[in-house]
Amino acid sequence: MGRGSGYAQGDGPGMSEQGDGPNTRLVSGGRRKEWTAGLVNPPVHRASTILFDSVADLRAKSGKPRQLHYGRQGTPSIWSLEEALTGLEPGAAGTKLFPSGVAAITTALMAVLGPGDTLLMTDSVYAPTRHFCDDVLARLGVTTIYYDPIDGETLDRLMDAGAKAVFLESPGSLTMEVQDVPGIAARARERGTISLIDNTWATPLLFPAIGHGVDLSILACTKYVVGHSDAMMGSVTASPGTWDRL
Numbered sequence: 001m002g003r004g005s006g007y008a009q010g011d012g013p014g015m016s017e018q019g020d021g022p023n024t025r026l027v028s029g030g031r032r033k034e035w036t037a038g039l040v041n042p043p044v045h046r047a048s049t050i051l052f053d054s055v056a057d058l059r060a061k062s063g064k065p066r067q068l069h070y071g072r073q074g075t076p077s078i079w080s081l082e083e084a085l086t087g088l089e090p091g092a093a094g095t096k097l098f099p100s101g102v103a104a105i106t107t108a109l110m111a112v113l114g115p116g117d118t119l120l121m122t123d124s125v126y127a128p129t130r131h132f133c134d135d136v137l138a139r140l141g142v143t144t145i146y147y148d149p150i151d152g153e154t155l156d157r158l159m160d161a162g163a164k165a166v167f168l169e170s171p172g173s174l175t176m177e178v179q180d181v182p183g184i185a186a187r188a189r190e191r192g193t194i195s196l197i198d199n200t201w202a203t204p205l206l207f208p209a210i211g212h213g214v215d216l217s218i219l220a221c222t223k224y225v226v227g228h229s230d231a232m233m234g235s236v237t238a239s240p241g242t243w244d245r246l
């Protein structure tokens with residue numbers, strides 16, 4: 001992935017300010033010694049219940065980021081991958097992993113939407129995302145309006161009418177329209193509209209979305225990150241303004 005990206009010298013968009021280029025970050029990201037004890041590849045930690053020395057010790061660690069507290073809240077293997085993915089999105093506050101790409105998409109949407117809200121959704125979106133909007137979000141009282149991914153004027157008018165969130169996918173499934181993501185993200189931010197992108201096709205190597213003004217950047221890790229659908233996994237990387245909400 002990195003070798004063909006053309007950004008091997010760390011000169012890609014939004015990448016030079018952190019020093020290391022994406023290839024270096026790909027091989028070094030998430031490998032913290034305090035999590036791995038120096039093992040090169042972060043080992044797989046499987047956990048649900050964690051043992052503590054005392055109730056005081058449990059309370060001190062509960063709810064704190066990067067503290068083993070309960071398996072569902074994360075283990076060093078999860079933190080390692082989250083940190084490595086965050087490193088590919090300059091300007092991002094953090095990343096959360098999910099059991100599939102669709103779980104990442106639906107959780108990100110539910111993190112920002114509530115009853116009475118309007119969602120602007122690209123018409124070339126991955127079909128299961130569309131099903132979630134038309135079925136689940138509709139039952140929760142969220143209105144979804146589909147927009148033409150390459151008709152910026154109509155999208156501007158829809159955003160002027162007051163949408164809570166705008167969802168992008170670029171290139172889009174399966175017709176590959178490429179959207180003006182920085183332009184749409186900037187206009188959304190001016191209006192207080194939260195922008196989300198399904199960045200699975202481009203990946204953060206070819207398009208670091210957070211650095212281009214998007215609030216939530218979603219990956220179906222099942223695809224390029226896992227490489228071969230050997231595992232199903234999803235991620236959401238958040239801007240500083242949306243991280244707590246996610």
Ligand SMILES: *Cc1c(COP(=O)(O)O)cnc(C)c1O
Nearest residue numbers: 100101102126200220222232233
């Ligand atoms: C595959 C895919 C997803 C869903 O990922 P799963 O891990 O299969 O749930 C979402 N968006 C895009 C663009 C995809 O190609």
